[in-house]
Each structure stands twice: as C-alpha cells, then as structure tokens.
Amino acid sequence: MRQRRPKVPDVPLLMTPGPTQVRxxxxxxxxxxxxxxxxxxxxxxxxxxxxxxxxxxxxxxxxxxxxxxxxxxxxxxxxxxxxxxxxxxxxxxxxxxxxxxxxxxxxxxxxxxxxxxxxxxxxxxxxxxxxxxxxxxxxxxxxxxxxxxxxxxxxxxxxxxxxxxxxxxxxxxxxxxxxxxxxxxxxxxxxxxxxxxxxxxxxxxxxxxxxxxxxxxxxxxxxxxxxxxxxxxxxxxxxxxxxxxxxxxxxxxxxxxxxxxxxxxxKEDDASKRHRKIAKAVRKAVIRSGLSLYLKSDYCSTVTAINVPEGLDGEEIVQKMKAEHSILIGGNFGYLKGKVIRLGHMGENARLEYVSETLKALQLTLESEGVSLRADMESVFLEEMAKKKR
Amino acid sequence: MRQRRPKVPDVPLLMTPGPTQVRxxxxxxxxxxxxxxxxxxxxxxxxxxxxxxxxxxxxxxxxxxxxxxxxxxxxxxxxxxxxxxxxxxxxxxxxxxxxxxxxxxxxxxxxxxxxxxxxxxxxxxxxxxxxxxxxxxxxxxxxxxxxxxxxxxxxxxxxxxxxxxxxxxxxxxxxxxxxxxxxxxxxxxxxxxxxxxxxxxxxxxxxxxxxxxxxxxxxxxxxxxxxxxxxxxxxxxxxxxxxxxxxxxxxxxxxxxxxxxxxxxxKEDDASKRHRKIAKAVRKAVIRSGLSLYLKSDYCSTVTAINVPEGLDGEEIVQKMKAEHSILIGGNFGYLKGKVIRLGHMGENARLEYVSETLKALQLTLESEGVSLRADMESVFLEEMAKKKR
CATH class of the missing domain: 3.40.640.10 (Type I PLP-dependent aspartate aminotransferase-like (Major domain))
Structure with missing residues (x-):
C-alpha cells in the first residue's frame, strides 16, 4: 500500500525547562x-x-x-x-x-x-x-x-x-x-x-x-x-x-x-560543567541588563527564573517570543504565573547558539514592550562564555 | 559535535500477539x-x-x-x-x-x-x-x-x-x-x-x-x-x-x-474484515494440517492459539522459529506455558505475506521436530485467502 510521509510539524525552538530539544x-x-x-x-x-x-x-x-x-x-x-x-x-x-x-x-x-x-x-x-x-x-x-x-x-x-x-x-x-x-x-x-x-x-x-x-x-x-x-x-x-x-x-x-x-x-567530559558555565553567563546577562533574578541564591544550572518587569505580563512575553521569534520559553504557574518567566537551559538547550539566540529575542521582545535595558544580553552572555576561567 | 548514527538493531519478524510490527x-x-x-x-x-x-x-x-x-x-x-x-x-x-x-x-x-x-x-x-x-x-x-x-x-x-x-x-x-x-x-x-x-x-x-x-x-x-x-x-x-x-x-x-x-x-475500508479473513484462513490451515486449536469456539480474529503436539515443548518451538527463521511467534504462560503457541495476526502482522511466511516456517520447524503434518499450511492458507467469498 502507498504510505504517505507524515507532514513535518512546525516546531518552535524549545527553550523551556523541559521537554527539551532532542538530538x-x-x-x-x-x-x-x-x-x-x-x-x-x-x-x-x-x-x-x-x-x-x-x-x-x-x-x-x-x-x-x-x-x-x-x-x-x-x-x-x-x-x-x-x-x-x-x-x-x-x-x-x-x-x-x-x-x-x-x-x-x-x-x-x-x-x-x-x-x-x-x-x-x-x-x-x-x-x-x-x-x-x-x-x-x-x-x-x-x-x-x-x-x-x-x-x-x-x-x-x-x-x-x-x-x-x-x-x-x-x-x-x-x-x-x-x-x-x-x-x-x-x-x-x-x-x-x-x-x-x-x-x-x-x-x-x-x-x-x-x-x-x-x-x-x-x-x-x-x-x-x-x-x-x-x-x-x-x-x-x-x-x-x-x-x-x-x-x-x-x-x-x-x-x-x-x-x-x-x-x-x-560522551561529554562533564555535562554539568557545560550547564554551570551557561547558567552563570545567563545570570550575568540578566543582571547586567537591569532585569532581576527571582532567586536570591542557590541557582540550579538548568533553568533561570527572571522577574517580569513591572507592568508587563509574563505569559504575554512567552506568547510574543513564540509568535515573533518562534522560540518557546517557560512561563510559570501558581503564585509565579505572569510574574516570573524562565529560560530552560538544560540538556540540548544548553548550547551557546540556542541561548544567545534566545537572549537576543528576549531583548527585542522586552524592548518592543517599552522596557529599556541597560546592556545587550546577548553580548554580555557571549563575553562571559568567551572567558576561559569560570 | 559529531553525531554517530545509532546501530540498527537486528529485529525478527514480529508475529506475536503484540507488540506488533509498526508501519x-x-x-x-x-x-x-x-x-x-x-x-x-x-x-x-x-x-x-x-x-x-x-x-x-x-x-x-x-x-x-x-x-x-x-x-x-x-x-x-x-x-x-x-x-x-x-x-x-x-x-x-x-x-x-x-x-x-x-x-x-x-x-x-x-x-x-x-x-x-x-x-x-x-x-x-x-x-x-x-x-x-x-x-x-x-x-x-x-x-x-x-x-x-x-x-x-x-x-x-x-x-x-x-x-x-x-x-x-x-x-x-x-x-x-x-x-x-x-x-x-x-x-x-x-x-x-x-x-x-x-x-x-x-x-x-x-x-x-x-x-x-x-x-x-x-x-x-x-x-x-x-x-x-x-x-x-x-x-x-x-x-x-x-x-x-x-x-x-x-x-x-x-x-x-x-x-x-x-x-x-x-484509511482501510474495514480493518476487522481483513483480520477476520486472515484468521479464518489460518484456522483452516492449522486444522487441515492435523494440528488442533486450543479453543472450541469464539475465536478472536487477532490471534490463533494452537495446541503443541504431544511430546513437544511450545517454548522450544518459539525459540527455534526465532533462531532458524527470524520469526518471533507467541509462546504462552500460566497453565498454557509450553502447551499452546500463538500466532499474532493483529494490526500490521495481519498481512498475507507475513502470515504465509510464518506458516511455512512453522511447518518446517514442526517437521524438523518429527511431527508429520497432513497438509501444507502455507498452501491451504493461500488457497483460502484466494477465495472471493468468505
């Protein structure tokens, strides 16, 4: 019988804290x-x-x-x-x-x-x-x-x-x-x-x-x-x-x-090292831009939770990231819904290219919503990643 | 990073009553x-x-x-x-x-x-x-x-x-x-x-x-x-x-x-019709060969349970089918273990080519174990399948 190839689904870049991209x-x-x-x-x-x-x-x-x-x-x-x-x-x-x-x-x-x-x-x-x-x-x-x-x-x-x-x-x-x-x-x-x-x-x-x-x-x-x-x-x-x-x-x-x-x-030497380096650079980018982290300490290397700037809604930022940049980041739920957004840099998501693309898109999205950021998150992230010693 | 293609596993033809072959x-x-x-x-x-x-x-x-x-x-x-x-x-x-x-x-x-x-x-x-x-x-x-x-x-x-x-x-x-x-x-x-x-x-x-x-x-x-x-x-x-x-x-x-x-x-007109036709032909082949069905009536069209001839062990027949013909049929468990073997003709298994290949291999396996069969199961099956009216 003739077998039709199924239609390839239109998939955004997954930058959610799981499910993650699959190699x-x-x-x-x-x-x-x-x-x-x-x-x-x-x-x-x-x-x-x-x-x-x-x-x-x-x-x-x-x-x-x-x-x-x-x-x-x-x-x-x-x-x-x-x-x-x-x-x-x-x-x-x-x-x-x-x-x-x-x-x-x-x-x-x-x-x-x-x-x-x-x-x-x-x-x-x-x-x-x-x-x-x-x-x-x-x-x-x-x-x-x-x-x-x-x-x-x-x-x-x-x-x-x-x-x-x-x-x-x-x-x-x-x-x-x-x-x-x-x-x-x-x-x-x-x-x-x-x-x-x-x-x-x-x-x-x-x-x-x-x-x-x-x-x-x-x-x-x-x-x-x-x-x-x-x-x-x-x-x-x-x-x-x-x-x-x-x-x-x-x-x-x-x-x-x-x-x-x-x-x-x-096959990797130590996957947790890659995660730690990425996570630290993401936090640096977030802070230097003038945004703030939800946590005061004890950050897990797999996900970064960012406070949504006053007057904005986190779920709308997530939808805009998806609609305009085809990147799916994490919204939130419970008492954090709308107030905290998340970048999931775990597993295959934790790669320099994906994270920098995401930070660039997030910057554009926030700026289009009238937020003025003090630094370019992608540049700060890449500079941090370029440093040898961590 | 370099991605090696995973090794293709060596897979027998699945003729078990589930899991079945996947299209x-x-x-x-x-x-x-x-x-x-x-x-x-x-x-x-x-x-x-x-x-x-x-x-x-x-x-x-x-x-x-x-x-x-x-x-x-x-x-x-x-x-x-x-x-x-x-x-x-x-x-x-x-x-x-x-x-x-x-x-x-x-x-x-x-x-x-x-x-x-x-x-x-x-x-x-x-x-x-x-x-x-x-x-x-x-x-x-x-x-x-x-x-x-x-x-x-x-x-x-x-x-x-x-x-x-x-x-x-x-x-x-x-x-x-x-x-x-x-x-x-x-x-x-x-x-x-x-x-x-x-x-x-x-x-x-x-x-x-x-x-x-x-x-x-x-x-x-x-x-x-x-x-x-x-x-x-x-x-x-x-x-x-x-x-x-x-x-x-x-x-x-x-x-x-x-x-x-x-x-x-x-997309099929009626998948259960295909199953019914295959199942009837399998039963006919089994009976005409001189083997016997476990059930007296009320046969489901997805699987056929066959009594193992006296003196043989069902689990050994299953292993021999796999080793010599690369076909995996169903053994059994509980009070039927060793006594009843099963052909799973459900889903994608329920295709003329697969079933006839399986019956041929089963015939050879049983004959090699000293069972003399009264008819060629594959031929009887194919004859039945060729009949227009069921």
Missing part, C-alpha cells in the same frame, strides 16, 4: 523497527544494561528501574510503595513542586508534615537540624532537588545525610536537575532518586526512572499492608531480570532512544 | 522534532482531536483519554477511579487476563466475586443471566474482550447490556481485540473500554487509552472517598481541555505516531 541520533533510533520486548531475551539484557549505565551515571550501586510513563509515575511509585496508612512523612517545601508532594503522600494515607523554607533560596540545613531536634519521627522525607518554577537548587549533600542520621529515608525529585547538576546518590545518602527522560537527558517524554537503595527496599519489602497500587507497585519489578518477566510491556523504542541520549551525555 | 510512516513521525506539549496550545487541540477520532473509531460519544504508559496503566486507572473500599466487583473469568482483574480490584479494597466460564469458549450470557438473578449487587464488572493467552473472544454485545440491565457498570479490556474486531462501545453499553497502542493499532508500546461513559463519570465523581492513586486518577483529566492543563507532560511523539497509526487503520 537527531536520539530521534532517529525511535524510527527503527522493534522487537517484542516481552519475548526477546536480548531485550532483558539491554534493559538491565541501560539501568546499570544510568545507575553509574547517578553514582549509585542501588537498583535503578526505568518505568513506562511520565516522571510523575516514578514519584507516584515511590510514594505508593513506601507509604502505609498513618505514616508521618516530612515534606521539605521551598517551591511549588516541593509543596505538591504533600498531596501525593496524602493519597496513600500518610500524614504529611511540612517543613517550610524560604522560596527564594535553598532549604537551610541549619534550620532543618533545629526542626529535627524537636520532631524526627518520620518514615521518609520528600525533597525536590531543583524546584523548576523558581529553579531553586537544594543542597542534597547536606540535607540527605542529616535526615539519614535521624533514620529518615529520602525521596528526591531530581527530574529537573539531572545531567545539569552532579548527583552523588550513594555519597549523599539518597534513598530514592527520581528522574525523567524529557529534561536534562533530552530524550522525548514518556520514561521515568528511579534508584532504590537497599534501605528503601527493606522498608518496601517489610510493609505490613500490601502496596495500594498496581501500576506503581515497585515490588513487581524486584526480580524482573532473574524471572525474565516485566510487569507490563516496556516501551522498547523509548528505552533504545533513552540509551542513546544517555550515551550522548556520557 | 514506516508511524515510525518516521517519531523521529521528528517536537514542541513542548504543556505550553504549546496547538498540542491541546491536537490531543483532543486525536481522542475524538479514536472515540469515533470506537463508536462512542463518551470521553476518550490517551494516557502515558502501557495498557496496564489504563486498566489500573479504571480500577483505581471506580473502586471504593468494600465495593463488590464481578470478575468475568474465562482466561488468564480475566482472572487477573481480581487482583487489580483487590488492591483498591474491593471484594471480587468471580464468575467462572469455560476457558475454551466465550462466556455464556445464559449462564451469566442465571448467576445475576441470584446475585447482582455489583458496582461494576470486568470483562476481557479477547483474552490473549487463548485468544477467546467474549460477546460484549450480549454481556454488557445484560450487566447494564442490572445497573452494573462494565470495564472492558479490549487491548488485544481492538482494530481486529468491531467494537460498538455505546451500542453495547460499555462504560469503560480500554486499549493500548502496541496491539491492533500497530504503534509502539507506551500509550494506553480508555473511553469513560457518562455513567462511569457519575460514579467516579460521586465517590465518598478520594481516588487512592495519583498517576491513575482519572478525575485529574476531567477538564484538561477547558483548563489547558495536563496532569503530566504527555508523550508528544508517541501521540503523533499513534494518530498516524489510527489514520492508517481509518
């Missing part, structure tokens, strides 16, 4: 013919090897699993598999996603206790220590590494070992930070570390993954009540390789593509 | 650049249009949703969203997947009551009626349209209206039958009809979808207790289009690919 070699492998992943023994090996490679990247000897679904499915799987009714869970909250974890654990009958941090900087380990001295009876704590709406980066290296010293497991949402920031899962005592395909790895959305420490497995296996979920039940995965049995048909081409994306990252 | 135009669209589906308003329209197109294909005016995850995620979402603790749920069981629903609803605190049918034929509506006359106090019933391990087809046209007449909602797993068999969702009173991308639609695995009738929505919205799941909470989707908000980032390229796969199916 050609990752996209191409998704077009290949596939085997049946449930029945082809080779695929079990491939799946396991990819998980082990990801574990090595995350600096952990813990088991890593790749799930079929968006990042949220791994957050849900962690909460469903750990929580039993009545458990007290500590919610570290200095951002919209941090706060959101309270609703996720409540679903499974937990009593969330919120530790609130300043939303314009990282969680203070000192304040957390004081808090824990009074109350530390928690089964686990949830922490967002980079809370995307503001881009605040929490210091896992301080926070997770502190929690561990009180016997509290940690569930870390590292979806938005991974690749752009180093993650030393085992050294930092992270029990469950969660990521997704469409952020720093620059693969298409559709995969979530998580590492599960021996301590976390002990708790999951030692539950008194069964895990109240089917799709999000991590126990079903425990022996997939020994039993040659997946709980459901894995999305084979997505996993092949992810492996290619992971290899792209691994 | 080139579906694979190609997955290689395109993508937009950000959370922020690009066009994608909300595209998503909705694709859901409406799928609804039309399923002959329903009910809302259809496409979820990120394997088929199981939709089964789980239906069970999690409908069930409240203590609900009695009727499990229609005449196969391995039918039986499996009992475990899925138990997760959410339901009391499953199993109605057992003969596993070698469809559920008897007459027996079910007798059963319901004595006990019909069920919130919903679960039914598998085609129970893949045996390929038995249940008569939804009889069963679902019968259950509806007792006020019982129906959750139908039509993952393996869709495209290969007609489904008249509204006419047959199906409340939740569930499918997946990797079976008859011949798209890659990674998407699940379901239709949700107004009656089902009423029950979901009228729950006394919150839905005990986050990722599988259908309520989060209720107003995605009005609110321009998805509960998570949708897998954009998978949904584009699925839309192309759906268009492939819609």
């Amino acid at each position: 050609e070699n990752v996209r191409i492998i998704r077009a290949f013919e596939m085997t049946n992943p449930d029945q082809d023994l080779k695929f079990f090996k491939f799946y396991r090897k990819t998980c082990l490679k990801l574990a090595a990247f995350l600096n952990t000897e813990a088991q890593v699993l790749i799930l079929s679904g968006e990042g949220m499915v791994a957050l849900d799987a962690a909460c469903a598999s750990l929580t039993e009714s009545g458990d007290r869970v500590l919610i570290l909250d200095n951002g919209i996603f941090g706060e959101g974890f309270a609703d996720m654990v409540k679903v499974y009958g937990a009593e969330p206790v919120v530790f609130k941090g300043d939303r314009t900087r990282g969680i203070s380990a000192e304040n957390l220590r004081e808090f824990l001295e009074k109350d530390s009876d928690f089964k686990f704590a949830t922490i967002v590494h980079c809370d995307t709406p503001s881009g605040v980066l929490n210091d896992l290296k301080e926070i997770c070992p502190l929690l561990k010293s009180y016997g509290i497991l940690t569930v870390v949402d590292a979806v938005s930070s991974m690749v752009g920031e180093p993650i030393l899962t085992d050294d930092w005592n992270i029990d469950i570390c969660i990521g997704a395909s469409q952020k720093g790895f620059s693969a298409p959305p559709g995969l979530a993954f998580l590492s599960i420490s021996p301590d976390a497995w002990t708790v999951i296996k030692g539950r008194k009540t069964p895990i109240p979920s089917f799709y999000c039940n991590l126990l079903l995965w425990k022996n997939y390789y020994e039993d040659l049995w997946f709980p459901y048909t894995p999305p084979i081409s997505d996993i092949y593509a992810f492996k290619t994306a992971l290899d792209n990252v691994l | 080139e135009n579906v694979r190609i669209i997955r290689a395109f650049e993508m937009t950000n589906p959370d922020q690009d308003l066009k994608f909300f329209k595209f998503y909705r249009k694709t859901c409406l197109k799928l609804a039309a294909f399923l002959n329903t005016e009910a809302q259809v949703l496409i979820l990120s995850g394997e088929g199981m995620v939709a089964l789980d979402a239906a069970c999690a969203s409908l069930t409240e603790s203590g609900d009695r749920v009727l499990i229609l069981d005449n196969g391995i997947f039918g039986e499996g629903f009992a475990d899925m609803v138990k997760v959410y605190g339901a009391e499953p009551v199993v109605f057992k049918g003969d596993r070698t034929r469809g559920i008897s509506a007459e027996n079910l009626r007798e059963f319901l006359e004595k006990d019909s106090d069920f919130k919903f019933a679960t039914i598998v349209h085609c129970d893949t391990p045996s390929g038995v087809l249940n008569d939804l046209k009889e069963i679902c209206p019968l259950l509806k007449s007792y006020g019982i909602l129906t959750v139908v797993d039509a993952v393996s039958s869709m495209v290969g068999e007609p489904i008249l969702t509204d006419d047959w009173n199906i409340d939740i009809c569930i499918g997946a991308s990797q079976k008859g639609f011949s798209a890659p695995p990674g998407l699940a979808f379901l239709s949700i009738s107004p009656d089902a929505w009423t029950v979901i919205k009228g729950r006394k207790t919150p839905i005990p799941s986050f990722y599988c909470n259908l309520l989060l989707w209720k107003n995605y289009y009005e609110d321009l908000w998805f509960p998570y980032t949708p897998p954009i390229s998978d949904i584009y690919a699925f839309k192309t796969a759906l268009d492939n199916v819609l």
Whole structure:
C-alpha cells in the first residue's frame, strides 16, 4: 500500500525547562523497527544494561528501574510503595513542586508534615537540624532537588545525610536537575532518586526512572499492608531480570532512544560543567541588563527564573517570543504565573547558539514592550562564555 | 559535535500477539522534532482531536483519554477511579487476563466475586443471566474482550447490556481485540473500554487509552472517598481541555505516531474484515494440517492459539522459529506455558505475506521436530485467502 510521509510539524525552538530539544541520533533510533520486548531475551539484557549505565551515571550501586510513563509515575511509585496508612512523612517545601508532594503522600494515607523554607533560596540545613531536634519521627522525607518554577537548587549533600542520621529515608525529585547538576546518590545518602527522560537527558517524554537503595527496599519489602497500587507497585519489578518477566510491556523504542541520549551525555567530559558555565553567563546577562533574578541564591544550572518587569505580563512575553521569534520559553504557574518567566537551559538547550539566540529575542521582545535595558544580553552572555576561567 | 548514527538493531519478524510490527510512516513521525506539549496550545487541540477520532473509531460519544504508559496503566486507572473500599466487583473469568482483574480490584479494597466460564469458549450470557438473578449487587464488572493467552473472544454485545440491565457498570479490556474486531462501545453499553497502542493499532508500546461513559463519570465523581492513586486518577483529566492543563507532560511523539497509526487503520475500508479473513484462513490451515486449536469456539480474529503436539515443548518451538527463521511467534504462560503457541495476526502482522511466511516456517520447524503434518499450511492458507467469498 502507498504510505504517505507524515507532514513535518512546525516546531518552535524549545527553550523551556523541559521537554527539551532532542538530538537527531536520539530521534532517529525511535524510527527503527522493534522487537517484542516481552519475548526477546536480548531485550532483558539491554534493559538491565541501560539501568546499570544510568545507575553509574547517578553514582549509585542501588537498583535503578526505568518505568513506562511520565516522571510523575516514578514519584507516584515511590510514594505508593513506601507509604502505609498513618505514616508521618516530612515534606521539605521551598517551591511549588516541593509543596505538591504533600498531596501525593496524602493519597496513600500518610500524614504529611511540612517543613517550610524560604522560596527564594535553598532549604537551610541549619534550620532543618533545629526542626529535627524537636520532631524526627518520620518514615521518609520528600525533597525536590531543583524546584523548576523558581529553579531553586537544594543542597542534597547536606540535607540527605542529616535526615539519614535521624533514620529518615529520602525521596528526591531530581527530574529537573539531572545531567545539569552532579548527583552523588550513594555519597549523599539518597534513598530514592527520581528522574525523567524529557529534561536534562533530552530524550522525548514518556520514561521515568528511579534508584532504590537497599534501605528503601527493606522498608518496601517489610510493609505490613500490601502496596495500594498496581501500576506503581515497585515490588513487581524486584526480580524482573532473574524471572525474565516485566510487569507490563516496556516501551522498547523509548528505552533504545533513552540509551542513546544517555550515551550522548556520557560522551561529554562533564555535562554539568557545560550547564554551570551557561547558567552563570545567563545570570550575568540578566543582571547586567537591569532585569532581576527571582532567586536570591542557590541557582540550579538548568533553568533561570527572571522577574517580569513591572507592568508587563509574563505569559504575554512567552506568547510574543513564540509568535515573533518562534522560540518557546517557560512561563510559570501558581503564585509565579505572569510574574516570573524562565529560560530552560538544560540538556540540548544548553548550547551557546540556542541561548544567545534566545537572549537576543528576549531583548527585542522586552524592548518592543517599552522596557529599556541597560546592556545587550546577548553580548554580555557571549563575553562571559568567551572567558576561559569560570 | 559529531553525531554517530545509532546501530540498527537486528529485529525478527514480529508475529506475536503484540507488540506488533509498526508501519514506516508511524515510525518516521517519531523521529521528528517536537514542541513542548504543556505550553504549546496547538498540542491541546491536537490531543483532543486525536481522542475524538479514536472515540469515533470506537463508536462512542463518551470521553476518550490517551494516557502515558502501557495498557496496564489504563486498566489500573479504571480500577483505581471506580473502586471504593468494600465495593463488590464481578470478575468475568474465562482466561488468564480475566482472572487477573481480581487482583487489580483487590488492591483498591474491593471484594471480587468471580464468575467462572469455560476457558475454551466465550462466556455464556445464559449462564451469566442465571448467576445475576441470584446475585447482582455489583458496582461494576470486568470483562476481557479477547483474552490473549487463548485468544477467546467474549460477546460484549450480549454481556454488557445484560450487566447494564442490572445497573452494573462494565470495564472492558479490549487491548488485544481492538482494530481486529468491531467494537460498538455505546451500542453495547460499555462504560469503560480500554486499549493500548502496541496491539491492533500497530504503534509502539507506551500509550494506553480508555473511553469513560457518562455513567462511569457519575460514579467516579460521586465517590465518598478520594481516588487512592495519583498517576491513575482519572478525575485529574476531567477538564484538561477547558483548563489547558495536563496532569503530566504527555508523550508528544508517541501521540503523533499513534494518530498516524489510527489514520492508517481509518484509511482501510474495514480493518476487522481483513483480520477476520486472515484468521479464518489460518484456522483452516492449522486444522487441515492435523494440528488442533486450543479453543472450541469464539475465536478472536487477532490471534490463533494452537495446541503443541504431544511430546513437544511450545517454548522450544518459539525459540527455534526465532533462531532458524527470524520469526518471533507467541509462546504462552500460566497453565498454557509450553502447551499452546500463538500466532499474532493483529494490526500490521495481519498481512498475507507475513502470515504465509510464518506458516511455512512453522511447518518446517514442526517437521524438523518429527511431527508429520497432513497438509501444507502455507498452501491451504493461500488457497483460502484466494477465495472471493468468505
């Protein structure tokens, strides 16, 4: 039968904090013919090897699993598999996603206790220590590494070992930070570390993954009540390789593509260095132009949140960038909607050409809205990038 | 930077009952650049249009949703969203997947009551009626349209209206039958009809979808207790289009690919006719050769389950087909493991060339194992296919 080539969609330059641009070699492998992943023994090996490679990247000897679904499915799987009714869970909250974890654990009958941090900087380990001295009876704590709406980066290296010293497991949402920031899962005592395909790895959305420490497995296996979920039940995965049995048909081409994306990252000397350099130069450009950053400190290298100048609406700036420059930057939501816009320089977005094009377009857009800027953001950015020492 | 083309994987001809072969135009669209589906308003329209197109294909005016995850995620979402603790749920069981629903609803605190049918034929509506006359106090019933391990087809046209007449909602797993068999969702009173991308639609695995009738929505919205799941909470989707908000980032390229796969199916006059003709010819070939079918009646057109001749092991036949002919057919599991092998002629697998090649290879494989067959399966199949009238 005649097969018509599908129409190529008209796609803006993605400069959002995920999904990110996908490199050609990752996209191409998704077009290949596939085997049946449930029945082809080779695929079990491939799946396991990819998980082990990801574990090595995350600096952990813990088991890593790749799930079929968006990042949220791994957050849900962690909460469903750990929580039993009545458990007290500590919610570290200095951002919209941090706060959101309270609703996720409540679903499974937990009593969330919120530790609130300043939303314009990282969680203070000192304040957390004081808090824990009074109350530390928690089964686990949830922490967002980079809370995307503001881009605040929490210091896992301080926070997770502190929690561990009180016997509290940690569930870390590292979806938005991974690749752009180093993650030393085992050294930092992270029990469950969660990521997704469409952020720093620059693969298409559709995969979530998580590492599960021996301590976390002990708790999951030692539950008194069964895990109240089917799709999000991590126990079903425990022996997939020994039993040659997946709980459901894995999305084979997505996993092949992810492996290619992971290899792209691994071929670089240190992808987080590239992110750090870009992020610093972006912040310099923003400040020198007279715009201001939303955060006071603790910037994640994957996203920059910029305060919208008085009298303007952030969502309109986003729409204008798209309409006039075909560049999609991040708007915002919750209490930041309209007030803070975001440049997502994570994964493949974090390239000099893309970022400079975006800053140039942002400058033109703001100026057309009557904002007078004190410096040319693109030039400042390029000057900073040209500097050898960082 | 230099981008190496990824290595083309060595792929056998897929003749399994899902995942199926994926047509080139579906694979190609997955290689395109993508937009950000959370922020690009066009994608909300595209998503909705694709859901409406799928609804039309399923002959329903009910809302259809496409979820990120394997088929199981939709089964789980239906069970999690409908069930409240203590609900009695009727499990229609005449196969391995039918039986499996009992475990899925138990997760959410339901009391499953199993109605057992003969596993070698469809559920008897007459027996079910007798059963319901004595006990019909069920919130919903679960039914598998085609129970893949045996390929038995249940008569939804009889069963679902019968259950509806007792006020019982129906959750139908039509993952393996869709495209290969007609489904008249509204006419047959199906409340939740569930499918997946990797079976008859011949798209890659990674998407699940379901239709949700107004009656089902009423029950979901009228729950006394919150839905005990986050990722599988259908309520989060209720107003995605009005609110321009998805509960998570949708897998954009998978949904584009699925839309192309759906268009492939819609361009055919009636894909189920093609499946029926192929399936009848396969059964004829099997019987004339002296082999026997596992089922006594009610064959689904998407898969044929063949009894393994005495003294042979089904799993070995599958491995030999793969090693010597590079064709992957279906083995089996549960009580059918080793005893019943399966030809999956669903979606793109259901083409004359592929099926005849598979029958030829199966004949050679069985003969090499010492089985003497009474007829040449490929010839019988081709003769049947050549007949004008069916």
